[in-house]
Amino acid sequence: MTYASRKEDAVMRLYQKRRKLIQKLGGAGTQGAMEHIxxxxxxxxxxxxxxxxxxxxxxxxxxxxxxxxxxxxxxxxLWRKLSIMRGWI
Structure with missing residues (x-):
């Protein structure tokens, strides 16, 4: 059994944590990173x-x-892939 948060990357975990803190302050927590404190x-x-x-x-x-x-x-x-495709490397 695994928790859903274990499948998220670090950025999504931080977004979720921020949303929960906004909700603690009475905010809706629905706008994600764009929501003001x-x-x-x-x-x-x-x-x-x-x-x-x-x-x-x-x-x-x-x-x-x-x-x-x-x-x-x-x-x-991306730069490495382009360099290899063009034969620069």
């Missing part, structure tokens, strides 16, 4: 809100880093 819900401690907001910022940073690495890897592999 909602204002502090009434009744939530300021310290709790700040911790969740900071966690969302860290996830955003990690997502940007992962996506940059994936893009660089894709461009490198």
């Amino acid at each position: 909602p204002a502090k819900p009434k009744g939530m401690w300021q310290q709790t809100y700040c911790k969740i907001r900071e966690a969302i910022y860290l996830i955003d940073y990690d997502l940007a880093d992962l996506l940059d690495n994936q893009q660089a890897t894709f461009q490198t592999s």
Whole structure:
């Protein structure tokens, strides 16, 4: 038996984690990475809100880093394939 999250790549796991944190703050969590961080819900401690907001910022940073690495890897592999096809290597 395996969990669904084990089949997801790192980027999708981070998106899911971000969505759940947005929902904790009262957001819909349906817009994915495009959803803004909602204002502090009434009744939530300021310290709790700040911790969740900071966690969302860290996830955003990690997502940007992962996506940059994936893009660089894709461009490198594409360049190698084109070079081989054209006989440069």
